[in-house]
Amino acid sequence: MTSTSAAPAHAPAQPAKPSGPAKKVARPRRRKSKLGWNLIGLLVFVTAGFPVYWMLNTAFKPAKDAIDPNPHFFPVDFTLDNFSRAFEVSDFWGPVGRSLIVSLVVVIVGILVGLLAALAISRFAFRGRKAVIVGILAVQMVPLVAMIIPVFLLLNDLGQYDKLSGLIITYLTFILPFTVWTLRGFIVNIPKELEEAAMVDGCTRTSAFMRVVFPLLAPGIVATSVYGFIQAWNEYLYALMLMSQQNQTATVWLSNFTTKQGTEYAPMMAGSTMMAVPIVILFLIVQRKMAAGLTAGAVKG
Numbered sequence: 001m002t003s004t005s006a007a008p009a010h011a012p013a014q015p016a017k018p019s020g021p022a023k024k025v026a027r028p029r030r031r032k033s034k035l036g037w038n039l040i041g042l043l044v045f046v047t048a049g050f051p052v053y054w055m056l057n058t059a060f061k062p063a064k065d066a067i068d069p070n071p072h073f074f075p076v077d078f079t080l081d082n083f084s085r086a087f088e089v090s091d092f093w094g095p096v097g098r099s100l101i102v103s104l105v106v107v108i109v110g111i112l113v114g115l116l117a118a119l120a121i122s123r124f125a126f127r128g129r130k131a132v133i134v135g136i137l138a139v140q141m142v143p144l145v146a147m148i149i150p151v152f153l154l155l156n157d158l159g160q161y162d163k164l165s166g167l168i169i170t171y172l173t174f175i176l177p178f179t180v181w182t183l184r185g186f187i188v189n190i191p192k193e194l195e196e197a198a199m200v201d202g203c204t205r206t207s208a209f210m211r212v213v214f215p216l217l218a219p220g221i222v223a224t225s226v227y228g229f230i231q232a233w234n235e236y237l238y239a240l241m242l243m244s245q246q247n248q249t250a251t252v253w254l255s256n257f258t259t260k261q262g263t264e265y266a267p268m269m270a271g272s273t274m275m276a277v278p279i280v281i282l283f284l285i286v287q288r289k290m291a292a293g294l295t296a297g298a299v300k301g
Contacts, residue, residue, distance in 0.1 A: 023117075038117065049284065052276075054271075055269045055272055055273060055276075057074070057075055058265060058266055058269040058272060059075070059082055059083070059266065059269040059270040059272070059273045060075050060078055060079065060080070060082070061075040061076070061078075061079065061082075061083070061268070062077050062079050062081070062266070063082065063085075063264065063265075063267065065077070065264040065266075066265040066266040066267075066269070067265060070274055082266040082267045082269070082270035083267075083270045083274070085161065085264070085267040085270070086257075086267045086268075086270045086271040086274065089256050089257060089264075089267060089271075090253060090256040091253075092253065092271070092274070093154030095248050095249050095250045095252070095253035096250045096253075096274075096275070096278075098164060098247065098248075098249050098250075099232075099233055099249040099250040099251070100278070101164060102164055102167055102168055102171065102232060102249065103229050103232040103233045104229075105168050106168055106171045106172055106175055106228065106229075106232045107175075107225050107228045107229050107232065109168075109172060110172060110175050110176050110179045110228050111179060111221060111225055111228070112245055113176060113179075114176055114179030114180045114183055114224075115179075115183055115221070116294065117180045118179075118180050118182075118183035118184040118186075118187055119183075119209070120217060121133060121180070121184050122143075122184045122187040122188045123187065123192070125299075135140070136177045136180055137181070139173075139177045140177050140178060140181070144189060144237060144238070145237065146275070147173075148237070148238070148241055151170055151173075151238070151242070152241060152242065155170070155242060161242060162242065162243055162244045162247055164247070166242060167238065167239065167242055167243060167249075170238050170242065171231075171232050171235065171238070173230050174231075175231055175232060178224075178227075178228065178231070179224055179228055182220070182223075182224045182227075183217075183220060183221070185220075185223075186217055186221075187213070187217065190213055190216050190217065194212045194216075195208045195209065195212060195213060198211060198212045222286050226282060226283070226286060228299075229282065230279060230281075232280065233250070233251075233278070234251060235249075235251065236251040236252065239251055239252050240252050240255075250275050251275075253271070254268060254271055254275070257271065
C-alpha cells in the first residue's frame, strides 16, 4: 500500500528582504535625514528663543551695559536694579491687574459663545450656514488697524470709551471669530456616531454632548483658550487708543520707559520679563492639555 501525500499548494511569493549592502545604504540615509530634521528644528528653536534670551540677558545686566556698542552675550555683572527701577517708573500692579481682568473675561466669554457657535456650524444644517463661515473668515482677514476709527467712534457713542467693558467688547470682535473657527475644526474631527450612539442609549442631545463630546473636546478648548488669552494679553494698539493713562494695560505700561531723555532699555526688559511670567505659568499649568489639543486638531476622525 502506497501512501500519497498531497502536493503543497503554491505559496504566495514573499517580498524579498533587502540584502546586506542595501541595509547598509538605507541606514546612513535615515541617519542623514534624521540629522537634517534635527538641525532644522535646532535652527528654528534658536531663532525663536534668542529674542527671549536677550530680553532676560538685558533685564539682569546693568543699565549701562544694555546700551554698550559691544554687547555681551552673557551678563558680566548680575543685578536686580532694573526690576526696582521698573516698579519706580509707574504703577505696575494696576495695569497688570487690568490686563488679567480683560484677558480672562475675553477668554471666558469667547469660549462660551464660540463653543455654541462652533457646535451649531459643525453639527447643524441651517439656512445661511455657508455665509456665516465666510463671514468668520472675512473678519479675520481685515487688518485691526483699519477698524480703529470706527471702533473709537462707536465706543464713544455708547459711552464705553476708556472703560474695561469697551476694551473687552473690542477684543471679542477679533478673538471670537478665531475661537469659533478653531473650535469648529476640533468638533468636526469628533465622529457624529459617538453622539448618536449615546442618544440611542437614552441620552438627550445635551447630555450626549456633555458626556461624550465635551471630554474629547476639552484639550481643544484648553489650546484655544491659551491662544486667545495670549492675543488679549499682548494686544497693544487698541489698548493704547481706547484707554487713558490712568486705565492703561500692561502692554501700554511698557511705553513709560520711553521718555524725552531716551529709552531705558534695561528696565524695559525687566518689565517685559515680569509681564511674561503669567504666560509662562499658564503654559506650565496646561502644557499637557495644550499638546493633546494641538495633535487632536490635526487628526481626521
